[in-house]
Amino acid sequence: MMKRAVAPFWYRAIYWSHAGEVMKRRKRFLIVTGIAVLCFTQSMPAQERPIAILHARLIDGLGRPPVEDAVLILEGNKIVYAGPANAAPVPRGAQLIEAKGKTVMPGLADMHVHLQGGWDGISMDLLGYQRYLNAMLYAGITTVLDTGDYQPWILQLRQEAASGHLLSPRIYCTGAMIDAADPAWPDLAYTLSSRAQIPELVLRDKRAGVDLIKGYANLSDRVLRRLVTEAHKEKIRVVIDQWDRNGSPDLVQTGIDGFAHAPTRKMPADDLQIIHDHGLFVITTLTVEEYSGRRRLADLKFLDEPLIADTTPPWFLTELRAEATRTLSEVEKSDVQNSVAGFDEMKRNVKKLLDAGVLLAAGTDAPYPGVFQGEAIHHELELLIAAGMTPLEAIRTATYNGARIMQAEEEWGSLQSGRSANVLIVAGNPAERISDTRKIETVILHGKIVDRASLRFDAKRDPGFRAVNGNFSSPLQ
Ligand SMILES: [Zn+2]
Numbered sequence: 368m369m370k371r372a373v374a375p376f377w378y379r380a381i382y383w384s385h386a387g388e389v390m391k392r393r394k395r396f397l398i399v400t401g402i403a404v405l406c407f408t409q410s411m412p413a414q415e416r417p418i419a420i421l422h423a424r425l426i427d428g429l430g431r432p433p434v435e436d437a438v439l440i441l442e443g444n445k446i447v448y449a450g451p452a453n454a455a456p457v458p459r460g461a462q463l464i465e466a467k468g469k470t471v472m473p474g475l476a477d478m479h480v481h482l483q484g485g486w487d488g489i490s491m492d493l494l495g496y497q498r499y500l501n502a503m504l505y506a507g508i509t510t511v512l513d514t515g516d517y518q519p520w521i522l523q524l525r526q527e528a529a530s531g532h533l534l535s536p537r538i539y540c541t542g543a544m545i546d547a548a549d550p551a552w553p554d555l556a557y558t559l560s561s562r563a564q565i566p567e568l569v570l571r572d573k574r575a576g577v578d579l580i581k582g583y584a585n586l587s588d589r590v591l592r593r594l595v596t597e598a599h600k601e602k603i604r605v606v607i608d609q610w611d612r613n614g615s616p617d618l619v620q621t622g623i624d625g626f627a628h629a630p631t632r633k634m635p636a637d638d639l640q641i642i643h644d645h646g647l648f649v650i651t652t653l654t655v656e657e658y659s660g661r662r663r664l665a666d667l668k669f670l671d672e673p674l675i676a677d678t679t680p681p682w683f684l685t686e687l688r689a690e691a692t693r694t695l696s697e698v699e700k701s702d703v704q705n706s707v708a709g710f711d712e713m714k715r716n717v718k719k720l721l722d723a724g725v726l727l728a729a730g731t732d733a734p735y736p737g738v739f740q741g742e743a744i745h746h747e748l749e750l751l752i753a754a755g756m757t758p759l760e761a762i763r764t765a766t767y768n769g770a771r772i773m774q775a776e777e778e779w780g781s782l783q784s785g786r787s788a789n790v791l792i793v794a795g796n797p798a799e800r801i802s803d804t805r806k807i808e809t810v811i812l813h814g815k816i817v818d819r820a821s822l823r824f825d826a827k828r829d830p831g832f833r834a835v836n837g838n839f840s841s842p843l844q
Pocket residue numbers: 479480481514515732
């Protein structure tokens with residue numbers, strides 16, 4: 368047996384100092400790991416932890432009856448559980464939000480807005496977009512469809528919002544509107560002078576990646592038919608606004624996919640049927656039609672509503688008060704009268720379209736006088752009730768159905784496992800009183816709790832650019 372060699376002193380010294388270091392490191396590692404494991408849930412930033420909303424009433428957006436005493440669990444930007452509390456797999460370390468007596472519901476979708484518009488809907492406020500986006504988030508809107516805008520500008524906003532650089536609801540957009548000679552909104556439209564231009568125009572929109580194409584009022588049915596054909600070849604759908612012609616069977620026959628406004632014309636049963644049979648969607652916009660009849664301007668008490676007062680520059684309100692009390696020209700008076708009749712007809716049509724099984728999504732056409740980005744969607748919900756919807760039908764129209772018109776219902780718009788974590792907690796019960804949607808306590812956007820207080824209008828931070836008027840003519844001029 369060989370005598371075991373004794374390591375030289377220098378080797379032992381190095382070995383033991385090294386072993387000691389290893390031991391120390393191991394010990395340190397174990398201690399650190401132990402502490403990390405013990406404190407894992409406390410040490411993670413709150414927004415990265417799963418969120419569990421407990422004991423809330425759950426309105427899923429699909430129109431089904433609310434689940435009382437429900438739990439909603441969010442992990443990252445996904446809903447992982449939405450259902451009864453007794454079966455809820457609340458993860459250890461989740462951020463718990465007690466919501467007894469309150470309601471959880473999907474974030475709202477306003478599927479007809481214009482982000483460039485000044486408060487009056489005619490002027491421009493290109494620099495005020497963050498104020499609008501703040502007002503919408505403050506009001507619980509987590510998705511919008513911009514239905515006609517400066518194309519490069521809105522595409523950039525959409526991209527910045529999608530990349531997370533811009534605090535914003537998710538933005539879908541049509542880009543510029545497509546119109547014919549003498550466009551109603553020249554700065555917001557591409558003007559066609561020949562059908563031969565259509566293929567190139569559609570390809571340009573395809574390359575730009577617009578979500579839908581919007582055809583506008585002056586397009587003839589013949590031009591519209593060609594536009595739809597070319598757009599469908601490129602797998603882009605076409606939504607239109609042709610004012611008094613919205614809902615007309617001739618327009619439906621051009622192959623369009625939807626109307627950007629509910630019709631204001633009388634709708635016989637056959638016309639409803641053809642819209643249904645062609646699978647068209649209709650965006651409601653009762654709010655803007657009510658504005659056109661100036662009904663909401665008759666009593667300005669609603670301006671004290673926090674969703675407006677907290678997010679609106681004071682000069683908007685000053686100018687709006689002046690607008691509400693000015694003397695109208697004879698031409699304007701007759702327009703207003705027509706719009707009052709149109710609003711009543713539109714309400715009837717919304718109910719008829721609902722009963723006919725047509726896909727309706729809520730939109731507002733904000734901004735216009737009295738039609739505020741954010742608050743308007745809550746007013747639209749109230750008008751949908753006035754038109755004859757139940758509160759759950761109205762909520763579905765402003766959540767799940769918004770996703771359906773974008774063919775994205777598998778992704779967002781309802782509180783179901785696997786959907787995006789865009790969630791509101793509101794005080795009260797909107798399934799019984801629709802105006803309770805206004806009582807927003809918490810907005811969760813893409814899985815993160817939004818700091819609502821930071822969204823309020825702040826004259827110190829907001830440089831207060833004023834809308835520039837007169838750059839283009841309004842359809843009413
Ligand atoms: Zn519009």
